[in-house]
Amino acid sequence: MVDLHGHLLPGIDDGAKSLEQALHMARQAVADGIVLSVLTPHHLNGVYDNRARQVREHCSVFRGHLREYAIPLEILPGNECHLVPELPAALAEGTALTIADRRRAVLVELPVHTVPLGATNILEEILAMGLQPVIAHPERNGELVEATDQLSEWIEMGCLAQVTAQSCTGRFGPRVQEAARRMLSHGLIHVMASDAHRDSRRIPELTPGREQVARWTSPETAALLTEAFPRALAEGKPVDVGLLNKALLSPKRGFAGWLQRLRA
Numbered sequence: 001m002v003d004l005h006g007h008l009l010p011g012i013d014d015g016a017k018s019l020e021q022a023l024h025m026a027r028q029a030v031a032d033g034i035v036l037s038v039l040t041p042h043h044l045n046g047v048y049d050n051r052a053r054q055v056r057e058h059c060s061v062f063r064g065h066l067r068e069y070a071i072p073l074e075i076l077p078g079n080e081c082h083l084v085p086e087l088p089a090a091l092a093e094g095t096a097l098t099i100a101d102r103r104r105a106v107l108v109e110l111p112v113h114t115v116p117l118g119a120t121n122i123l124e125e126i127l128a129m130g131l132q133p134v135i136a137h138p139e140r141n142g143e144l145v146e147a148t149d150q151l152s153e154w155i156e157m158g159c160l161a162q163v164t165a166q167s168c169t170g171r172f173g174p175r176v177q178e179a180a181r182r183m184l185s186h187g188l189i190h191v192m193a194s195d196a197h198r199d200s201r202r203i204p205e206l207t208p209g210r211e212q213v214a215r216w217t218s219p220e221t222a223a224l225l226t227e228a229f230p231r232a233l234a235e236g237k238p239v240d241v242g243l244l245n246k247a248l249l250s251p252k253r254g255f256a257g258w259l260q261r262l263r264a
């Protein structure tokens with residue numbers, strides 16, 4: 001699996017506190033079946049300023065440590081960019097990092113409680129630059145958790161969205177979990193990521209979330225969200241949204257499938 005969103009780089013944001021913890025997180029990722037992690041320290045959120053050049057350097061140092069300790073996790077640099085009016089300019093001048101530094105897609109974070117005025121305009125500006133915004137964990141935003149209309153509009157414009165694995169398993173409460181289920185079943189989610197911050201609780205792990213998505217939708221959908229789509233984005237390739245719509249329509253297995261057939 002490929003994890004597009006995680007705070008493993010030690011000591012530069014609210015993620016891993018030490019190299020030791022970062023290495024432990026990398027081992028946890030490998031144990032979960034993650035082969036590639038894009039490391040996405042916060043940027044432009046008013047607290048952390050993690051510019052492209054520094055993130056690339058931190059990434060290459062950490063890669064050296066992974067090699068030294070023989071941890072078979074591939075890592076690539078990125079940013080979790082706060083959705084602020086300055087973001088398009090930062091992307092244009094190259095101080096904010098795109099996903100895996102491929103200049104194709106950008107991981108964009110909303111404030112916790114609100115959708116800021118002008119958010120749609122900023123997303124349009126980024127799209128006009130030929131970059132595809134990937135909305136980080138919309139299910140955890142105070143406004144988007146209630147209704148999917150705004151997210152639908154952004155997806156129709158050409159944005160993608162990333163759900164957090166632990167939102168699906170209920171770690172952030174039933175409201176967030178229900179929003180995740182709703183967004184997923186409406187085809188508004190393209191990637192599942194860990195958004196790992198620590199080696200306990202918010203850990204780099206996708207499998208429990210993947211299993212929940214498979215139960216809610218289909219195993220094919222869960223595979224796209226954790227393998228094919230994040231892999232494409234990490235390689236700077238387009239995401240074939242048509243595959244998602246097809247997978248969502250594929251018959252469910254097990255009890256969910258039985259219910260689906262019963263309702264058909």
Ligand SMILES: [Fe+2]
Pocket residue numbers: 005006007080195
């Ligand atoms: Fe994050």
